[in-house]
Amino acid sequence: MEQGVSNPGVISLAAGLVDQDSLPVDEVAQACARLMAHPALARELLQYGATPGYAPLRDLLARRLAEMDGLAPGENDLCGDRVLIGAGSQQLLYLVGEVLLDPGDVVLADAPTYFVYMGALESMDARIVPVDADDDGLVPESLEVRLDEIQRRGELDRVKFIYVVSYFNNPTGMTLSADRRKQVVEIAKRWSRASRIHVVEDAAYRELSYFGDPPPSMLRFDPDASTVLYAGTFSKPFAPGVRTGYLVAPRDLVGALVRQKGHHDFGSANLTQGLVLEVLESGAYDRHLARLRTIYGEKLRLTLNTLQDALSPLDPQVEWTRPTGGLYVWVRTPAGVSTGMDGPFFRDCLDEGVLYVPGEFCYPPGVEGAPTNFLRLSFGLADARRCREGLNRFCRVLARCAGAS
Numbered sequence: 155m156e157q158g159v160s161n162p163g164v165i166s167l168a169a170g171l172v173d174q175d176s177l178p179v180d181e182v183a184q185a186c187a188r189l190m191a192h193p194a195l196a197r198e199l200l201q202y203g204a205t206p207g208y209a210p211l212r213d214l215l216a217r218r219l220a221e222m223d224g225l226a227p228g229e230n231d232l233c234g235d236r237v238l239i240g241a242g243s244q245q246l247l248y249l250v251g252e253v254l255l256d257p258g259d260v261v262l263a264d265a266p267t268y269f270v271y272m273g274a275l276e277s278m279d280a281r282i283v284p285v286d287a288d289d290d291g292l293v294p295e296s297l298e299v300r301l302d303e304i305q306r307r308g309e310l311d312r313v314k315f316i317y318v319v320s321y322f323n324n325p326t327g328m329t330l331s332a333d334r335r336k337q338v339v340e341i342a343k344r345w346s347r348a349s350r351i352h353v354v355e356d357a358a359y360r361e362l363s364y365f366g367d368p369p370p371s372m373l374r375f376d377p378d379a380s381t382v383l384y385a386g387t388f389s390k391p392f393a394p395g396v397r398t399g400y401l402v403a404p405r406d407l408v409g410a411l412v413r414q415k416g417h418h419d420f421g422s423a424n425l426t427q428g429l430v431l432e433v434l435e436s437g438a439y440d441r442h443l444a445r446l447r448t449i450y451g452e453k454l455r456l457t458l459n460t461l462q463d464a465l466s467p468l469d470p471q472v473e474w475t476r477p478t479g480g481l482y483v484w485v486r487t488p489a490g491v492s493t494g495m496d497g498p499f500f501r502d503c504l505d506e507g508v509l510y511v512p513g514e515f516c517y518p519p520g521v522e523g524a525p526t527n528f529l530r531l532s533f534g535l536a537d538a539r540r541c542r543e544g545l546n547r548f549c550r551v552l553a554r555c556a557g558a559s
C-alpha cells in the first residue's frame with residue numbers, strides 16, 4: 155500500500171483526502187491578513203485560549219446548527235456553551251470515548267463504519283457491536299435486536315453509546331433517513347434503563363451534499379438535549395489543515411469533556427479558531443462550500459457514470475451505492491472476488507496502477523461473517539482526469555476478475 159501511495163503512477167482512490175486543487179488558499183490568506191490587521195485581536199488569538207474553545211465561534215456554530223436543523227435559536231437547548239472545539243472531530247470523538255467508556259463497555263455502530271474511529275475505540279478496550287445498515291442508513295429494527303440480545307446477556311448497563319456516521323457515510327456514502335433519525339433517538343432513550351445510552355452522531359460529511367439538502371441532524375429529535383452528541387468538522391467542507399472540529403454535547407457531559415480536553419492540550423489552536431470564525435462571518439466559507447459542492451458533485455457524477463458504463467454488464471454480480479454527497483462509493487464485487495490486501499484482486503489493481511480501501515477494514519474486528527467482497531472508492535483527492543483514469547483501471551481489473559470468478 156505504501157509503495158502504491160508513494161508511486162506517482164498509481165492513482166489512489168483509497169485516500170479519504172479532500173480535493174487538492176480547490177483548497178481555499180486565497181480565502182485563508184485574506185482572512186489571516188484581516189485578522190492580523192487588528193493588533194488587539196491578533197494578540198488575543200496568538201495567546202492561549204479557553205479550553206472549550208473560542209467563545210464567539212462556539213456561539214456562532216450553535217446558531218448555524220440550529221438554523222440547519224430548523225430549530226429556533228436556543229430551541230432544544232442548542233447553545234454555545236454546549237459546543238466544544240477540538241483539533242478535528244477525530245479528537246472530540248476520541249474524548250467522547252475516553253469520557254463515556256470503561257474497558258469492556260459496548261458501543262453499537264452501523265456496519266460498515268468509519269474504521270479509524272473503530273481503532274480508537276478498540277484502543278480503549280471497547281466492544282463494538284455491529285448494527286445492520288441499508289440504503290437509508292442504520293436499521294432501527296436491527297438496533298433493537300442487538301439491544302435485546304445484550305439485555306438477555308445481562309449486559310445492558312455496559313452499552314454506553316450508539317455511533318452513527320449519519321450523512322454520506324464513510325465508507326458507504328449512504329445517509330440516515332429523517333424517519334430513522336427520530337427512531338434511533340427514541341430507541342436510545344427507551345433503552346436507557348440501567349444507564350443512559352447516548353447517540354454519537356458523526357456528521358463529518360453533512361455539508362458535502364451535492365443534490366439538495368440532507369435531513370436535519372438527530373439534535374432536532376432530542377428535545378431535552380440529553381441523548382445526542384453531535385460531531386462536526388471543518389476538514390471536509392473547508393480544509394483539513396485547519397484541524398478544527400466541534401462537538402455539541404448534553405450539558406451534563408460538558409464539564410467532564412472539557413476537563414479531559416484540558417488534560418490533552420488545554421484548548422485547540424486559538425489562531426485557527428479565529429480564522430474559522432472569520433471565514434464564517436465574512437461569507438468566504440459559504441462561497442467556498444458552494445464551489446466545492448459543484449466540483450465534488452461533478453466528480454461524483456463522473457464516478458457513477460463511469461461505473462455504470464463499465465460495470466452494468468456485470469449487474470447483479472457487481473453492485474455499488476449511489477450517494478448524493480460525501481466522498482465515497484461502496485462497491486460489492488462478485489462473491490468469488492475477495493477484496494483483501496493479500497488477495498489477487500488487490501494486487502492486480504496495484505499492478506494496473508489504482509488503489510482502493512478493502513471493505514474488511516470497515517467492519518468491527520472479530521465480527522463473524524463479515525463480508526470480504528466489498529471495497530471503498532473515494533473521488534475526493536484525485537482531480538477529474540485522474541479520477542476517470544483510476545476508475546477505468548479499476549473497472550478493467552474488476553471485469554477481468556469477475557469474468558474469471
Ligand SMILES: Cc1ncc(COP(=O)(O)O)c(C=O)c1O
Pocket residue numbers: 170241242243244245268319324356358386387388389390394398399
Ligand atoms: C466519518 C469521519 N468522522 C470523522 C473524521 C475525522 O475528521 P477530522 O478529524 O479531520 O475532523 C473523518 C475523517 O476522515 C471521517 O471520515
